[in-house]
Amino acid sequence: MIKILHVEDDADIREIAQLSLELSGEFELVQCESGEKALEAVNSFTPDVLLLDMMMPGMTGRQTLELMRQIPALSETPAIFMTARAQHAEIEELRFAGAAHVISKPFDPVSLGSEIMEVLG
Amino acid sequence: MRKGRSLTSAGTSFAIGSIFSGVTYATLAQLLGGTGIVPVAGAIAVAGLAPLLLSARIFPARPSSVQFETAQRLVALDQHAMVNIVDKNNILTEVNQQFLDLTGYAREDVIGKPVAVLYDDNSKSLALDIRGHLARGETWQGETPLRHADGSMFYTQATIMPLYDEQGNWSGSISARTDVTHTNELVAQRDTAQTLHELRDDIWIVDARSEQLVYMNKAAKSRFGWRPEDIAGKFAKDIGEAAEGSMILEACRNLIEKGESFSSFEMTYLGLPFQISVKYLADRNRSGRFLVLLCDISEQVEQERRKSEFISTVSHELRSPLTAIKGSMGLLLSNAVGELPSKAHELLEIAHRNADRLVLIINDILDLEKISSGNMDFDSQAVDICALVRESNAANALIQNRFSLDVQTTGIGTPIILHTDPDRIIQVLNNFLSNACKFSKPSGRIEIAVADTDDHVRVSVKDEGAGIPIEDQQKVFARFADMANSDRSKKGGTGLGLSICKAIIDGLGGTIGFDTQEGIGTTFYFVLPKNAEETRAAPSGDGLAQVS
Incomplete structure (x- = not known):
């Protein structure tokens, strides 16, 4: 089972992602509604991949990743950003910030799992 | 500014004065020994002096001195103003030398002619207005444009007064006019100078040869904290050095080098965004001048x-x-x-x-x-255009199947590599293809063709739809294209797609266009250079079609 930490402030989108990923049976999912809560969650959960929403109240996805990178266990964990601002310049910026992949919103829930698998190789 | 003013309040004595003026006019002319040219200006003066003259009749003890003084006044006025008399039918019956000098007519050209020869078509209503005043016994005063014999217009400040015969019947009018054309020009120049001076935008005028500052308006001076006298002896380079305005000076010099007269550009100057307009004002007798207009566009930039x-x-x-x-x-x-x-x-x-x-x-x-906002970004890389065509075609398979369309491709067998933005090209191809699907008849045929020339690649998508009516063809690449005459307006979409395609292809250094025939179909195409760097998409208005 691949362990995913999904950080997303929109409850509906969290639910869709959960349905989509759990149905495949290949993922174990922990979801948080903010970067702050995600940083607490990683004390007891070490994900294989980070799935981070970019625009969130409080800490952004990028800020959340910066702080997670300071945790030795997460310094190399692949990070996938989900963003509604998926223009070329923003994608480049996120890649520069350490994103392994960027999924633009609205995303296809049917192919979400396979996109994540592709990143993990 | 024309103004009609009634002088009837002067009462009966004024009317009598008018009658009297006609009579006295001839008498005074004899008194002054006038021969051919009668000093008709005197008539107006006489009319104005009616009460005086009446008193002269009432008190005949000093007739000669009054008449003599009046006569001198007539000469003075005759020297000063152009005067004419018209009869009741508006026929010119008398004019003075000033009239002839200012209008350029010979006496025989105007005597016996309607006064309308002096008015152009635009002044006909003014002439009617004046006549209305005269018919009511009112004196009219105001500005009248008159036509010179050579057709040019000049402006006079006029006093036009009704004349009466001995029975008190209206017999015509007398006009005294002063040429105010030059005065008007001076006023216009003064107003222009004042407007320039008060304008919110900065204005500099710079001598083209010496590059010395000739003029700066209030806004420009206050930007540098200068007093009015401070520009004396200053050069454009002083501004350049002081405030990084050398680019403006460079733009001025470029106008002469390139033989152009105007240029406009945006730049940050003194920390603010400015629209700079530079105009070269040629002067036959001097080296010419640069007019520099600096418009602070901070507000527009912030709004944008x-x-x-x-x-x-x-x-x-x-x-x-x-x-x-x-x-x-x-x-x-x-x-x-x-x-x-x-x-x-x-x-x-x-x-x-x-x-x-x-x-x-x-x-x-x-x-x-x-x-x-001019911020469309491109991620150019070496790509196979044929692969992009295949990808776009596959992405539209669903809609093609839904309408049972037959999609044929040609020219995509061998890879054609060019340096471009693959995502944006896919976006254009998807737009062409989805349009072709939408406008095709069910079971219709769509042809996607890639043509490789030495320097360029042309990609086209041809449908067998209804075609674009001629009246809509210029709007095809406009934003929110409202093509009421075609069935395109019924097919949905934002009306933005093709304008975006045009911006993309323009930005990638290519050209976009279409061929269409009503009832036969439409081919949309773009042509991309194989080795061109993309140009940044400039902000544009409703992009007009580059129609083939």
Whole structure:
């Protein structure tokens, strides 16, 4: 089972992602509604991949990743950003910030799992 | 400014004075020994002096001195003003030398002619207005444009007064006019200078040869904290050095070097965004001057930024609920949570398709905003255009199948590599293809062709639709194209797609166009250079079609 930490402030989108990923049976999912809560969650959960929403109240996805990178266990964990601002310049910026992949919103829930698998190789 | 003023309040004595003036006029002319040219200006003066003259009749003890003094006044006025008399039918009966000098006519050209020869067509209503005043016994005063014998116009300040015969009947009028053309020009020049001086925008005038500052308006001086006298002896380079304005001076010099007379550009100057306009004013007798207009556009730039931010925020905020809507429907349609009844599946497909349309609309609006602000970015790389055509064709397979369309491709067998932005090319191809699908007849044929020349690649998508009516062809690449005459307006879409395609292809250094024939079909195409660097998409208005 691949362990995913999904950080997303929109409850509906969290639910869709959960349905989509759990149905495949290949993922174990922990979801948080903010970067702050995600940083607490990683004390007891070490994900294989980070799935981070970019625009969130409080800490952004990028800020959340910066702080997670300071945790030795997460310094190399692949990070996938989900963003509604998926223009070329923003994608480049996120890649520069350490994103392994960027999924633009609205995303296809049917192919979400396979996109994540592709990143993990 | 014309003004009609009634002088009837002077009462009966004034009217009598008018009658008297006609009589006295001749007498005084004899008194002054006038021969051919009668000093008719005197008539006006006599009319104005009516009470005096009446008193002269009433008190005949000093007739000669009054008459002599009046006569001198007449000469003075005759020297000063152009005067003419017309009869009741507006026929010129007398004019003075000033009249002839100012109008350029010979006496025989005007005597016996209607006074209308002096008015141009635009002044006919003014002539009627004056006549109305005279008919009511009123004196008219105001400005009258008159036509010179050579056709040019000049302006006079006029006093036109009715004349009466001995029985007290209206017999015509007498006009005394002063040429105010030059005065008007001076006033206009003064007003212009005043306006320039008070203008919010900065104005510099610079001598083209010495580059010495000739003039700066109030706004320009205050920007440098200068007093009015401070520009004396200053050169344009002083501004350049003081405030990084050397680019402006360079633009001035470039005008002469390139033989141009005007240029305009935006730049940051003194920390503010400015629209700079530079004009070379040639002068035959001097070296010419540069007129530099600096318009502070901080407010517009800020408004644009806010608008841009608003559009961007709203568009992105719309994506979150759309993600939930599309995601839910996607999961349901994939039977991830169980099989749906076929009717429910069908309805959900409709909803899903329309959610897709909403996403496209939002993308279009975001793209449009990027085009407007000149921020459309490109990620160019070496790509095989044929692979992009195949990818786009595959992405549109669903809609092609739905309408049972026959899609043929030609020229995509051998890879054609060019340096371009693959995502943006796919966006253009998708637009061409989805349009072709929408406008094709069911079971119609669509041809996608790639043609490779030495320097360019041409990609075209041909449909067998209704074609674009001639009256709509110029609007095809305009934003929100309203093509009421074609069935294109019934096919949905934002009306932005093709304008975005044009901005993309322009930005990639290519050209876009179409060939169409009503009832036969339409071919949309773009041509890209194989080795061109993309040009940044400039902000544009409604991009007009480059129609082939």
